[in-house]
Amino acid sequence: MAVESAKSETVFPVISSAMPHDYFQLLKPRVMSLVIFTALVGMLLAPGEINWLIGFVAILCISIGAGASGALNMWYDADIDAVMARTAKRPIPLGKIDRSQALSFGVVLSFFSVMTMGVVVNWLAAALLAFTIFFYAVIYTMWLKRSTPQNIVIGGAAGAFPPMIGWAAVTGNISFESVVLFAIIFLWTPPHFWALALFRLQDYENAHVPMMPNVHGEARTRLEIFIYSLLLGIASVLPTALGFASLAYGLVAAALGGWFALLGFRVWKEGSKDNGYVREKKLFRFSIFYLFVIFAALAADALITTAVAYYG
Amino acid sequence: MAEGKYTRENVEITEEQLKARRARNVAIGLVLAAFVAIMYFVTWTKLGINIFNREL
Numbered sequence: 001m002a003v004e005s006a007k008s009e010t011v012f013p014v015i016s017s018a019m020p021h022d023y024f025q026l027l028k029p030r031v032m033s034l035v036i037f038t039a040l041v042g043m044l045l046a047p048g049e050i051n052w053l054i055g056f057v058a059i060l061c062i063s064i065g066a067g068a069s070g071a072l073n074m075w076y077d078a079d080i081d082a083v084m085a086r087t088a089k090r091p092i093p094l095g096k097i098d099r100s101q102a103l104s105f106g107v108v109l110s111f112f113s114v115m116t117m118g119v120v121v122n123w124l125a126a127a128l129l130a131f132t133i134f135f136y137a138v139i140y141t142m143w144l145k146r147s148t149p150q151n152i153v154i155g156g157a158a159g160a161f162p163p164m165i166g167w168a169a170v171t172g173n174i175s176f177e178s179v180v181l182f183a184i185i186f187l188w189t190p191p192h193f194w195a196l197a198l199f200r201l202q203d204y205e206n207a208h209v210p211m212m213p214n215v216h217g218e219a220r221t222r223l224e225i226f227i228y229s230l231l232l233g234i235a236s237v238l239p240t241a242l243g244f245a246s247l248a249y250g251l252v253a254a255a256l257g258g259w260f261a262l263l264g265f266r267v268w269k270e271g272s273k274d275n276g277y278v279r280e281k282k283l284f285r286f287s288i289f290y291l292f293v294i295f296a297a298l299a300a301d302a303l304i305t306t307a308v309a310y311y312g
Numbered sequence: 313m314a315e316g317k318y319t320r321e322n323v324e325i326t327e328e329q330l331k332a333r334r335a336r337n338v339a340i341g342l343v344l345a346a347f348v349a350i351m352y353f354v355t356w357t358k359l360g361i362n363i364f365n366r367e368l
Contacts, residue, residue, distance in 0.1 A: 015325055017332040020339035053357050057350060112347075120354050 016101065022091045026074055026102055027067030027109075034291070035066040035162045041295045042166025042181055044302045045244065050170045058121045058169035062162055065113035065129045069158070071106035072137035075099050077145070080207045086200065106137070117169075125169040132161040146208075149215040156189030157182075163295075180238045181298075187232040188291055191225045191264055195284040198222075198267075199277035222268040225283070229264030233257030236294055249301040256290055 039062045043055060050058070074081065074092055078099050081087035091097040097105075110133050118126030140155030148154075160182045167178035197204055197211040198221060204211045213221040236257045240250030263283045271279040325333075356363065 015323070015329045015333075016336075017326070017329045019332050019335050023336075023339075051357055053353060057354060060350075120351075120358075 016097070018091065018097045018101070022096045023105060025091050026071040026097065026105060027064075028070030028073075029067075031070060031159075032063050032067050035159075036063045037292070038181075038185065038295055039063075039162040039166035041299045041302075042163030042178060043170050044299050045163075045177065045181070046167040046170035048170050054121060055169070058117065058125065058166065061113045061117035061121070061126075062129060062165050062169075064109050065117070065133050066162065068106045068109035068113060069133040069136040071102050071109065072133070073141045075102040075106060076137070076141050078102075080209060083207045084200075084203045086203060121169045122172050124172055124174070125165050128161060128165045128168055128174075132158055132165065135161075147210070149210050149212040151210070152193040153190050156186050156193075159189060160185035177239070177242065177244045180235065180242065180244075183235045183238070184232070184294065185291070187228055187235050188287065190228040191232065191260075191283065192287040192291075194221050194225050195267065195280045195287065198271070198280040199284070218271075218273070222271050226261070226264040226268040229261045233261045239298060245298060245301050246305065249297050252297045253294060256293060260286065260290055 036059055039059055043050065043058065074090055077087075078092040081090050082093040087093070092099060092102055110130075114126050114130045114133070117129050136155070136158035140151065140158055144151040144155050163181035163185070164174060164178040167181070168174055194212050197213050198218060201211075201213050201218075205214055212224065233254075234257075236253040237250050239245035240247060240253065245253075260283075263279070263286055267279045267283050271277065
């Protein structure tokens with residue numbers, strides 16, 4: 001009886017039933033796809049050449065490094081993820097992977113992605129990648145996210161680094177052009193996330209995350225969305241103004257930037273809980289389309305310019 | 313055996329856990345194989361014929 005009792009009280013180790021795709025979910029694959037895309041555009045725009053295999057490894061390292069920082073984010077934010085509807089189905093809140101496994105996974109992938117980047121591509125790109133992971137996992141996740149409504153403004157830098165890393169992978173340096181690519185994503189982040197924060201207000205409130213609408217109110221958030229929309233419109237035409245993108249790109253960027261600013265203006269003037277946050281939802285959806293098209297246009301521009309120079 | 317620790321005898325692994333472990337092992341194997349292949353071809357790409365140009 002005593003033995004039976006001791007056996008029943010024994011704490012058995014949890015034997016994981018996590019499948020590989022659960023670990024893949026830790027990498028935030030949707031964010032990763034955007035990272036891959038913007039890093040690739042950074043590489044295409046950079047002057048100079050890179051061997052296709054080395055370029056492939058650079059993209060792989062950037063995507064795995066970004067994924068690793070996503071895993072570290074899920075490790076640290078498991079408590080927040082569990083109470084938010086948007087994140088409650090992530091592998092840790094669902095109990096498929098425990099926090100220590102996510103931490104190990106994130107650390108190992110961070111180490112391998114940075115070291116491989118350094119050995120195979122160059123050490124500047126590796127240092128930028130390491131800084132990006134550190135910025136997202138430590139500066140944003142552990143510090144800013146829970147302490148200031150400017151969390152996603154400053155933290156947005158982490159999402160803006162990939163094209164700069166792609167550029168550094170090809171050229172071995174950081175130039176003003178790569179800073180412009182950084183600025184486009186950096187200025188895009190606040191209107192994108194604050195539009196989401198407005199119609200997910202209660203979610204962030206429940207999780208005690210100090211997003212702009214929860215701390216400073218909806219009116220100020222809407223005004224700042226509009227201001228950032230204007231700044232984004234200006235930043236997105238800089239590639240043409242500075243001469244590293246064509247006039248055709250500039251026209252596309254100006255049209256899209258104008259539309260973005262108009263939607264931002266409508267959020268500021270007409271956005272309201274009473275109409276079901278329809279303006280905010282519209283801006284949020286458009287912001288995803290906007291970033292994709294802006295970077296696709298930059299990529300197309302670079303490819304056409306290269307083709308004309310080669311065959312022309 | 314000290315109390316509170318486990319041995320193989322008192323651990324029951326379910327079919328689902330076995331299946332998951334097998335899948336994870338296969339995934340780790342594939343990733344490692346891909347990593348080795350990438351490093352092999354990267355070495356060829358970076359060094360080329362100079363791989364053979366070394367003192368033995």
